[in-house]
Structure formats: structure tokens, C-alpha cells
Amino acid sequence: MAFPTSLPVPRTPDSMEAPALRWGILGPGWIAEQFVESLQAHTRQQVVAVGSRSADRAQDFADRYGIETAVGGYDQLVGLDDVDIIYVATPHKNHLEHAVMSMDAGKHVLIEKPIALNAAQAREIAAKAEETGVFCAEALWTLFQPKWDVLRQVLADGGLGTVKSVYADYGEYFADDHRILDPGLAGGPLLDLGTYPIAYVTSLLGPANQVAAVGQPDPRGVNGQLAATMTHAEGAMSVIATTVYGWTRNEIKIVGTEGVLTVEALHNSPGPISVTSADRGTTLTHDEPFGDQVAGLHYQATEAARRIAAGETQTPIRTLVSSIVSMEAMDAIRREIGITFEAAGLVE
Ligand SMILES: NC(=O)c1ccc[n+]([C@@H]2O[C@H](COP(=O)([O-])OP(=O)(O)OC[C@H]3O[C@@H](n4cnc5c(N)ncnc54)[C@H](OP(=O)(O)O)[C@@H]3O)[C@@H](O)[C@H]2O)c1
Structure with a gap:
């Protein structure tokens, strides 16, 4: 390493x-x-x-x-x-x-x-x-974009040493009429925005073990914001936060014993990543141009097309098990805070 x-x-x-x-x-x-x-x-x-x-x-x-x-x-x-x-x-x-x-x-x-x-x-x-x-x-x-392949290779090569923690947030501002504020559509930031930080931490560190979470309800009938700290196997920890009240840093930091990898904002869109050595003496950058959904959504579609042509039924980039593990972490966060989707018809 x-x-x-x-x-x-x-x-x-x-x-x-x-x-x-x-x-x-x-x-x-x-x-x-x-x-x-x-x-x-x-x-x-x-x-x-x-x-x-x-x-x-x-x-x-x-x-x-x-x-x-x-x-x-x-x-x-x-x-x-x-x-x-x-x-x-x-x-x-x-x-x-x-x-x-x-x-x-x-x-x-x-x-x-x-x-x-x-x-x-x-x-x-x-x-x-x-x-x-x-x-x-x-x-x-996000996971299908070129920068995420760079990130996966850095980790697989042991470039960060042992990964100890992941910090990720996602906040955006929404006007009153957005579906994220509609309890009938299972609104609130967790499933819409929080999905990303949760997918990152669970795909990088594995399932959440202990989950500590707090949140604040919004008068419009949904959760307005929440934060969670989770532990994972092999002494790793993650911290995530998500809000509907405004744009937060929207970055990812992956902290390893040899260095820190930063996925710059907006972490879910095309854009650069950098890797800084633990002593902060060296920083290496992958210069992916910043882009929007139109610049980045096609990678997941063409991955599906290649897998289907090869007779495969899943992609290793986002397996169904990894989606289930994400949902399990979100279920646990909701239980901690007391968030339900009853207004959207979900009986649990
Ligand atoms: N990957 C990303 O960056 C990204 C970004 C935004 C959203 N999303 C996801 O995409 C999904 C849709 O989000 P969106 O922002 O595109 O929503 P949207 O603009 O409201 O579109 C949803 C569409 O679903 C249909 N629909 C069916 N049942 C509905 C119902 N009960 N209420 C409202 N619409 C209903 C509507 O089309 P018809 O009524 O015409 O059939 C509507 O146009 C969400 O799950 C969201 O998390 C992903």
C-alpha cells in the first residue's frame, strides 16, 4: 500500500x-x-x-x-x-x-x-x-461516470491505504411546489438526495452496523433535514447529511491512512477528483470537466446496453444487492428519527 x-x-x-x-x-x-x-x-x-x-x-x-x-x-x-x-x-x-x-x-x-x-x-x-x-x-x-472508475482504481490499488472514514452530504434548495416536499410522494431529502451519500458510504465501506441519526421535521409534512453517523466493518465510520433547505458543500471526502480523496461538488455530476497524501505534501488531480445530467446520465444507459448484449442481468457497478444494502441503511436512519412514508401508502 x-x-x-x-x-x-x-x-x-x-x-x-x-x-x-x-x-x-x-x-x-x-x-x-x-x-x-x-x-x-x-x-x-x-x-x-x-x-x-x-x-x-x-x-x-x-x-x-x-x-x-x-x-x-x-x-x-x-x-x-x-x-x-x-x-x-x-x-x-x-x-x-x-x-x-x-x-x-x-x-x-x-x-x-x-x-x-x-x-x-x-x-x-x-x-x-x-x-x-x-x-x-x-x-x-454517479457510479457510472469516468471519475468514479478512477476512484475505484485508486482504492483497489491501495492508494489511500486503509479507508477509515467517508464524509458526504447533499443539500439543495427547492421551491414549495417541488415533489420533494410532498408527503404523498414520500418526500423529504433522504430518498431523493440522501440516496447519493448513502450509496457512496455503503459501496465504499459496506453495510452500516450501528446507526445514530437525528432529523428535523418540516411543517409541509416531510422530514426537512437529517444527519447520520454510521459504523461499518473493520473500524470504518461514515458521516452523512442531507437537507431540502439549501445548497451545502455537496462533496465527498474518503479518508485513508495514506491519503484523502476528494470528489468535488457536485459529487453526483461529472467533475474533478483529487487525492492528497496524508502529510498534505502531494496532491494529484483527475481533471474531468464539470458537467450536468445531460453530460453524465448516458454512462449508466450504455453500461446497461453492454451488459445486456453480453447476456448479463446486472452490472457490477450497481448490483441489486448494493441497492438493497443502501435501502437497509436508509430504513435504519428512518427508524432512528421516526420518519415514515405512510402518507405515500407504505405500510411497514
Ligand atoms: N438521477 C437524477 O439526477 C435524478 C434527478 C431527479 C429525479 N430523479 C429521480 O427520478 C424520479 C422522478 O423524478 P422527477 O424529478 O423527474 O419527477 P417529475 O418531474 O415529477 O416526473 C415524474 C413523472 O412520473 C409520472 N407520474 C406517475 N405517477 C405520478 C404521481 N403519482 N405523481 C407525479 N408524477 C407521477 C408523471 O408523468 P405522467 O403523469 O405524464 O405519466 C411525471 O411526469 C424520482 O424517483 C427521482 O428520485 C433522479
Whole structure:
């Protein structure tokens, strides 16, 4: 184990080279727009159909993005013969139903984050994927970007020594009418924003053992902000925080015995990472240009396309077990604070 002399280059393949899948978009909302723009700008993937609860909204989306087929009804979308994979982009509380509906129709699925509302639902999705034999993954897009491949290589090479702790936060400001403030849609920052820090700490350190968490309710009926400290195997610890009240640092720090790796803000978007030696004498930087969703969402789609072409049903970048482990940590945080999603119909 030694601090590196240079950083590895990302091994992420060119998205233009991935075999083309025929995509169906389920839920034509905000993230679906970014996703389709990203596919159309950076890949050869074909977006061939879109399904909405409203035929007019489906047609409007199809017209804007030059999509051949628009249907009013998600069941019609998943039943289309010329669709290979469904991108589930509805609110979190609908992910289980829409993922299962798609897989039952024999379609591969890429499910927006969080994969579901809790670990029990995530396990149901994994069981359906196993039963139907289709490809299934959570669209935790950060993990698919080139900088994250650099990070994985630094860790695998022992460049940070033994990883002792991970610090990650995610805060954003939201206007009153945003769905994150709607208790009926399982609002609050944890599932929407906190998903990222939780995915980072659990994929870097493994499942949470002890969990200590505090939070503050918001008068609009959701949790407004929370923080959690967790312990993990082999003496590691993590600290996460998330809020709907404003933009926080939105960085990740991975602290090892030989050095500290920083994923600069916004940690979930394309952007640089740096690695500083424990004595702070040397800093190495991976200069990925800053970018937005359109610049970064395509990597998860082309990873799915390559895995499917190879006959695989999951991606090692975000296995279903890793999604379940994330949901287990979020369940534990919610239990500590007393956050429920009863208003969204979740019975636990
Ligand atoms: N990866 C990322 O960076 C990122 C960013 C934002 C959001 N997301 C995730 O993507 C999902 C959707 O978020 P979004 O911001 O795109 O939401 P959004 O703009 O509200 O879009 C959600 C879409 O789902 C459909 N829908 C179905 N049932 C619904 C219901 N009960 N209430 C509202 N809409 C319903 C609606 O389409 P129709 O009614 O027309 O069918 C709507 O357009 C969430 O799980 C979120 O966590 C990911």
C-alpha cells in the first residue's frame, strides 16, 4: 500500500461505441427529459417510445424529442414489442409497481434512484429480476461516470491505504411546489438526495452496523433535514447529511491512512477528483470537466446496453444487492428519527 505517483485513467468505454438498445420511457417528467437529451447527445441508443398516464403528455414529450411512439398508459408502453428496455422515471413510490410491470412484460429495466421506498421493496424488485431473467439496475448515475472508475482504481490499488472514514452530504434548495416536499410522494431529502451519500458510504465501506441519526421535521409534512453517523466493518465510520433547505458543500471526502480523496461538488455530476497524501505534501488531480445530467446520465444507459448484449442481468457497478444494502441503511436512519412514508401508502 503506497500513495500513488499518478492517478489511473478511467477505463469507461466510449458511450458512442455501445450496442444500441430500443428504449421506452415510463414517466415523462423532469429527469426523463435530461436522460433522453443525454442519450441523444452522447450515444447511439434509440428512444423509440414514451408512456404517460396522459396520452397528450406522452405525445408532447414524443414531439419534443422525435420519439416514434407515444402511448397513454404505462401498461401499453411495457407491452410494445419493439421496446427492449424500460427506463422507470416515475416518483419513488411508483418504482416497485412500474419495475415489476416492466419485468413481467419481459422488458429489461433501468430504475431511477432510489430503487424503491425501502429494503423490502428493493428485495421484491430483485426477486422479480431473478424470476424473469431480465437485466435490472438502479440508475445511480454517479457510479457510472469516468471519475468514479478512477476512484475505484485508486482504492483497489491501495492508494489511500486503509479507508477509515467517508464524509458526504447533499443539500439543495427547492421551491414549495417541488415533489420533494410532498408527503404523498414520500418526500423529504433522504430518498431523493440522501440516496447519493448513502450509496457512496455503503459501496465504499459496506453495510452500516450501528446507526445514530437525528432529523428535523418540516411543517409541509416531510422530514426537512437529517444527519447520520454510521459504523461499518473493520473500524470504518461514515458521516452523512442531507437537507431540502439549501445548497451545502455537496462533496465527498474518503479518508485513508495514506491519503484523502476528494470528489468535488457536485459529487453526483461529472467533475474533478483529487487525492492528497496524508502529510498534505502531494496532491494529484483527475481533471474531468464539470458537467450536468445531460453530460453524465448516458454512462449508466450504455453500461446497461453492454451488459445486456453480453447476456448479463446486472452490472457490477450497481448490483441489486448494493441497492438493497443502501435501502437497509436508509430504513435504519428512518427508524432512528421516526420518519415514515405512510402518507405515500407504505405500510411497514
Ligand atoms: N438521477 C437524477 O439526477 C435524478 C434527478 C431527479 C429525479 N430523479 C429521480 O427520478 C424520479 C422522478 O423524478 P422527477 O424529478 O423527474 O419527477 P417529475 O418531474 O415529477 O416526473 C415524474 C413523472 O412520473 C409520472 N407520474 C406517475 N405517477 C405520478 C404521481 N403519482 N405523481 C407525479 N408524477 C407521477 C408523471 O408523468 P405522467 O403523469 O405524464 O405519466 C411525471 O411526469 C424520482 O424517483 C427521482 O428520485 C433522479
